Amino acid sequence: MPIGDDAVAGNGLLDRRLFLKGGLVGGLTLLSASAHGVERRDWMKTPGSSLSDEGIPSPHESHVKRTSIRTAPGTSGSGISSTPHEHLDGIITPSRLHFERHHSGIPEIRPDEHRLVIHGQVERPLSFSLDSLARYPTVSRIHFLECAGNSGALLMPKPIQGPCSSLHGLISGSEWGGVPLSSLLNEAGVKSGARWILAEGADSSVMSRSIPLDKAMDDALVALYQNGERLRPANGYPMRLFLPGWEGNTSVKWLRTLKVVDEPAMTRDETSKYTDLQRDGSSKIFTFEMGVKSIITKPSPGLQLHEVGVYPISGIAWSGGGRIRRVDVSADGGRSWGEAALDEHVLPKSLTRFRIPWRWDGGPAVILSRATDERGEVQPTRETVLGARSAAGFYHNNCMQAWRVDPEGTITHVYI
Amino acid sequence: MSTFKGLVLAGLLLGSWAHADELGPGLGEPVSHRALSEMDFTVLPNGDGLPAGQGTALLGSALYDQHCASCHGEAGVGGANAALVGGVGSLDTDRPLKTVGSFWPYAPTIFDYVRRSMPYPSPGILTDSEVYSVTAYLLFLNGMIKEDVVVSATTLPRVNMPNRDGFVLGER
Numbered sequence: 037m038p039i040g041d042d043a044v045a046g047n048g049l050l051d052r053r054l055f056l057k058g059g060l061v062g063g064l065t066l067l068s069a070s071a072h073g074v075e076r077r078d079w080m081k082t083p084g085s086s087l088s089d090e091g092i093p094s095p096h097e098s099h100v101k102r103t104s105i106r107t108a109p110g111t112s113g114s115g116i117s118s119t120p121h122e123h124l125d126g127i128i129t130p131s132r133l134h135f136e137r138h139h140s141g142i143p144e145i146r147p148d149e150h151r152l153v154i155h156g157q158v159e160r161p162l163s164f165s166l167d168s169l170a171r172y173p174t175v176s177r178i179h180f181l182e183c184a185g186n187s188g189a190l191l192m193p194k195p196i197q198g199p200c201s202s203l204h205g206l207i208s209g210s211e212w213g214g215v216p217l218s219s220l221l222n223e224a225g226v227k228s229g230a231r232w233i234l235a236e237g238a239d240s241s242v243m244s245r246s247i248p249l250d251k252a253m254d255d256a257l258v259a260l261y262q263n264g265e266r267l268r269p270a271n272g273y274p275m276r277l278f279l280p281g282w283e284g285n286t287s288v289k290w291l292r293t294l295k296v297v298d299e300p301a302m303t304r305d306e307t308s309k310y311t312d313l314q315r316d317g318s319s320k321i322f323t324f325e326m327g328v329k330s331i332i333t334k335p336s337p338g339l340q341l342h343e344v345g346v347y348p349i350s351g352i353a354w355s356g357g358g359r360i361r362r363v364d365v366s367a368d369g370g371r372s373w374g375e376a377a378l379d380e381h382v383l384p385k386s387l388t389r390f391r392i393p394w395r396w397d398g399g400p401a402v403i404l405s406r407a408t409d410e411r412g413e414v415q416p417t418r419e420t421v422l423g424a425r426s427a428a429g430f431y432h433n434n435c436m437q438a439w440r441v442d443p444e445g446t447i448t449h450v451y452i
Numbered sequence: 453m454s455t456f457k458g459l460v461l462a463g464l465l466l467g468s469w470a471h472a473d474e475l476g477p478g479l480g481e482p483v484s485h486r487a488l489s490e491m492d493f494t495v496l497p498n499g500d501g502l503p504a505g506q507g508t509a510l511l512g513s514a515l516y517d518q519h520c521a522s523c524h525g526e527a528g529v530g531g532a533n534a535a536l537v538g539g540v541g542s543l544d545t546d547r548p549l550k551t552v553g554s555f556w557p558y559a560p561t562i563f564d565y566v567r568r569s570m571p572y573p574s575p576g577i578l579t580d581s582e583v584y585s586v587t588a589y590l591l592f593l594n595g596m597i598k599e600d601v602v603v604s605a606t607t608l609p610r611v612n613m614p615n616r617d618g619f620v621l622g623e624r
Contacts, residue, residue, distance in 0.1 A: 108572070109523075109533060110532055111572060139569075140575075154480070155483065155492070160482065162481060162483065163480060163481045163483045164481075171477055172476045172479070224480065234494055236493065242493055242569060293492070301564075304564070304565040307557055307558075308550060308556050313543065313548060313550070315544065319619050319620070322621055323622075426544075426548055427548075
């Protein structure tokens with residue numbers, strides 16, 4: 037293999053086009069038929085199991101699960117469960133593995149008794165059933181959803197050790213289908229002077245967030261579908277607000293009311309939570325948009341490298357402000373960078389998959405990625421994010437993330 | 453676009469939204485004023501939406517011990533879940549303590565959140581007057597009011613919270 041000519045950056049980073057040219061498959065030998073006739077594996081000797089009404093993963097993949105953490109001691113439904121990105125590929129997260137963050141458990145809503153009510157500063161307060169919403173013109177779009185607290189652990193003084201999912205598992209990608217909120221607001225008739233909407237969920241905490249009206253009229257959805265099927269209970273069945281690119285908490289699940297108001301309600305979850313405390317004691321509020329960001333999902337902690345050779349470095353990038361323009365990868369701790377290849381689907385406010393080949397020579401390496409979005413916003417360093425922030429601030433962290441590969445092939449989380 | 457600029461833009465565009473054509477099939481059903489009032493939890497920072505009823509910290513103390521202390525600790529500290537008391541003056545230190553007293557900007561939000569979401573295992577179990585009393589007790593524990601002050605829709609919005617001006621709009 038022409039490794040020397042194809043290096044694009046230090047410590048073994050190779051040209052992204054090598055994957056396309058097929059230049060990395062030389063190590064594989066084609067399987068050929070036995071000289072003693074064709075062979076059958078056990079599972080080729082009898083017909084397989086019967087059809088099923090619902091697909092399930094292979095039992096050999098049973099380790100690919102979310103990991104859950106209860107954040108409120110003494111409760112069972114308040115906490116987080118994280119997407120196992122280290123085991124996934126592509127830009128769509130299987131619905132069963134989409135991250136969860138609930139404040140008061142998952143309600144069991146009977147859809148025929150559930151209504152979405154739009155009221156407040158409107159000409160006509162209106163109530164919508166699930167069946168009526170399903171008759172509206174719908175759209176479906178591929179977007180990421182990221183919890184504001186995702187990757188917050190990277191702002192701790194020392195690197196927390198754990199798999200990629202434990203640090204970055206509160207981001208997932210889905211196709212979301214539903215009714216543009218603007219059409220429902222127009223039907224109700226928003227009165228002049230109103231600038232905000234208070235969205236409220238039908239869980240037992242009646243979780244509420246204030247949303248600027250311009251976002252509600254722009255690309256907000258009342259989502260009914262996720263990845264082609266009706267929402268699952270953990271993602272808001274029978275309907276949820278979906279605000280592309282914004283912190284996940286604002287995409288209120290189990291949506292029951294939208295109250296059009298003049299000023300934000302300053303609810304508990306938009307003041308005491310989800311605000312960014314600064315070292316001077318002030319807090320930035322309504323910092324809704326999730327910043328440009330990328331993480332390397334493979335290799336990552338827990339995925340041991342067993343031998344020297346070529347490995348794909350792969351990960352996801354996203355920006356709440358639009359499309360990803362490029363992702364650069366370094367294998368030498370940020371001294372030199374090579375541009376990664378982006379998979380075909382580069383969509384606004386969506387996960388984008390990047391890949392670049394890397395020859396591990398068995399020595400120590402520090403791999404990291406840096407995303408740039410179509411506005412030219414560049415993923416910042418940890419120091420930049422920390423900036424004027426309080427030591428207690430952990431929301432909205434989009435800093436670069438580094439993994440260290442040691443000579444044994446073990447991968448750990450490091451700060452650079 | 454910064455959130456602030458977006459808000460300004462939102463204001464400019466409002467006229468056109470209010471008169472936009474209806475694109476959908478028009479299936480929204482009218483809702484009566486009474487039905488709305490029965491389902492509306494919203495309490496705004498200025499107190500709009502606060503219901504009738506009243507309470508005091510003296511009454512709230514027993515309610516707190518019964519419904520809140522097991523998670524939030526005796527007198528709002530030392531529990532397994534969020535501390536509700538203390539931390540005033542800590543926000544600009546290396547160990548900021550965000551509590552109802554040190555961090556929450558508006559007193560009516562305490563009523564709003566307790567009525568909406570608490571007690572965690574059985575939200576809705578408290579009457580509006582009992583919520584006023586629990587709110588009064590939390591304000592008393594934080595030194596914002598005296599123990600016998602009657603807290604109601606009239607008096608609650610007047611309580612001055614230390615972090616009232618601590619939140620700034622802007623980019624991160």
